[in-house]
Amino acid sequence: MQDLNIKQLTLGMRTIAEEKNLPEDVVMEVIEQAIAAAWRRDNGERDQEVRAELNINDGSANVYVGREVVEEVGSDAHEISLADAKKVKSDAELGDLIEEKHEVTGFGRVAAQTAKQVVLQRLREAEREVVLEEFEDKIGTVVNGTVQRVESRVVRIELGKAVGIIPQSEQIQGEYYSPGSRLKVYIKDIERDNRGPQLILSRGNTEFVEHLFSQEVPEMETGAVEIKAIAREAGRRTKLAVASTVPGVDPVGTFVGGRGSRVNAVMSEIGDQEKIDIVPYDENIEVFIRNAISPAEITKLEINEEAKTAKIFVAEDQQSIAIGRGGQNVRLAARLTGYELDIETATPEKAPEKKPRKNIEDSLFSAIEESDE
Numbered sequence: 001m002q003d004l005n006i007k008q009l010t011l012g013m014r015t016i017a018e019e020k021n022l023p024e025d026v027v028m029e030v031i032e033q034a035i036a037a038a039w040r041r042d043n044g045e046r047d048q049e050v051r052a053e054l055n056i057n058d059g060s061a062n063v064y065v066g067r068e069v070v071e072e073v074g075s076d077a078h079e080i081s082l083a084d085a086k087k088v089k090s091d092a093e094l095g096d097l098i099e100e101k102h103e104v105t106g107f108g109r110v111a112a113q114t115a116k117q118v119v120l121q122r123l124r125e126a127e128r129e130v131v132l133e134e135f136e137d138k139i140g141t142v143v144n145g146t147v148q149r150v151e152s153r154v155v156r157i158e159l160g161k162a163v164g165i166i167p168q169s170e171q172i173q174g175e176y177y178s179p180g181s182r183l184k185v186y187i188k189d190i191e192r193d194n195r196g197p198q199l200i201l202s203r204g205n206t207e208f209v210e211h212l213f214s215q216e217v218p219e220m221e222t223g224a225v226e227i228k229a230i231a232r233e234a235g236r237r238t239k240l241a242v243a244s245t246v247p248g249v250d251p252v253g254t255f256v257g258g259r260g261s262r263v264n265a266v267m268s269e270i271g272d273q274e275k276i277d278i279v280p281y282d283e284n285i286e287v288f289i290r291n292a293i294s295p296a297e298i299t300k301l302e303i304n305e306e307a308k309t310a311k312i313f314v315a316e317d318q319q320s321i322a323i324g325r326g327g328q329n330v331r332l333a334a335r336l337t338g339y340e341l342d343i344e345t346a347t348p349e350k351a352p353e354k355k356p357r358k359n360i361e362d363s364l365f366s367a368i369e370e371s372d373e
Contacts, residue, residue, distance in 0.1 A: 022126055028054060030122040032061075038107045038115035039063045045077045049097075052104070064099040125197075132162055132197045138187050142211040145201070147181050157185055157201055164199030172203050173235030175271055184269060186211060203270070204234035212269055213240075216262040217255055225251045228281040231335035235274050237324075239292065239332045241281040252278050277332075285337070292333035296322035299346040303339075310339045313346035 017024045035052035044050055049066035067080040069092055085092035092098060107115065145157040145164070154165040155177045166185065177183075185201040186208040192198075202208055210227055219225045229241040244251040255278050256263050263276055279291040289310055290298050300313040312330075314322045322343050323330050334341045 016123065022123075022130055026126050026130075027123070028056070030119055030126060033122055034115040034118040035061050035104060036063055037118045039102070039104060041114045042107055043102070048077050051099075061104040063102050063104055065102065066097045066099050069094050069096045069098055128162075129197050132190050132199055135159075135162060135187060135190065135199060139189060140187065140207070142184050142186050142208065142215070144182060145185050147177050147179050147183065149179060150177050157183075159185075159199070162199055164201040166201045166203060170200070170202035170204045171234070172271060172274070173233075174273060175203070175235060184208075184212070204232075206230040206232045206238075209238055209240075209266065209270065209276075212266045213255060213262070216257070216265050219249070219254050224249055225254045229336050229338075231332040233328065233332065235271065237275045237277070237328055237332060239277045239279065239336050241279055241288070241292065241336055243281040252280055279336075285339070289333070289337050289339060289341070292336045293322055293330065293341070296329070298322075308339050309342070311342050311344060313344050316345050319343060319345055 016022070017027045032052040032054050035054065036050045039052065040046070040048055040050045044065065050063055051066070052061055052063045054061045067078055069082055069085040070079045071082065071094065073079045073081050080088075080098055082092065082094060085096065085098045088098050088100065089096070143159060145159045148156040148158040148163060150156075153168050155171065157164050157166060164185070164187070170188065171177075183203070185203055186205060187199070188202045188205065188207075189200045190197055191200055209232060210230060213227065214220045217225065220227070224246045225242060225244050227240055228243050230238065232238040240255065242251040242255050244254070254262075257265075263278065267274065267276060277294070279294055282288040282291060285305065286301055286303060289301060289303070289312070293312060296314055296318045298312055299315055299318075302311040302313075304310070312322065321329070324332075330341050330343055
């Protein structure tokens, strides 16, 4: 064969499988795909259905070209008439796929180059698939990684053998990533598309903050305290609603830690520019909303539980605190509670009108007049 020796590929298959830590059947499939692509390049059409079979014992290869049985042939490369199909397969029917066998004897230079490119590309994809399968059971955990490369829309993170990406939507706003620096990342998912499998990482989601707290708050593992809800705008502010399952345990104090040690440890990982509010969770929605909107003080609260909306009335000097910069405080409180919150200024109640006080002389004269009568 010209430029592509199938026997050499067959002999090298086991070596490739060992070096790449890939199953032999995966490597075999890759080589067969390459042979099919090379044959198509020399003898067929670009979108023609071609598959190859490789005999590892004698190094021979055959390709099978599939054509659909139709009444009227529009394309000889893709379709075959029923009469011609019956010559190949006597019981052929309309709609069947008829495969014609061709022995592979040689490739042209361009086709051989095509085959080599397919082998390299498919081996890389197969290798990445095998590596990423090791991370299937790590989805939903936080691991350490090293910044490999920073691109315009993604940051590539090296995680041992695998490389994952942090998309722009999963990054912490305003965070600077420098190649070679180490950081913690949350393994969010493994996406599989036409470009192959891709490990998706995050530092900007709520689960990342929850995992960081679980590492700092051992009481979460014992179940003494828990995070009921999280609302986060990465790089700016996070609100946590926490609760205790053990009487007498202060959930907020547990998460904050002595002199703020626990919350500060989390902030040092996500950046000091992101503030963290920790509020007590309450089954009573009115109490929960009051806690969530803190540090603002609520004057009056009107709740529609059916529509999941609430009107919050605050004093004029508390309005900007309740809303927060750019509406951040009320927006996070709404996500935390699951209620649509509307902030309004409370109208100060009018004090009862006081009657003018009579002076002592008027009272005295009135008493004298009454006694004369």
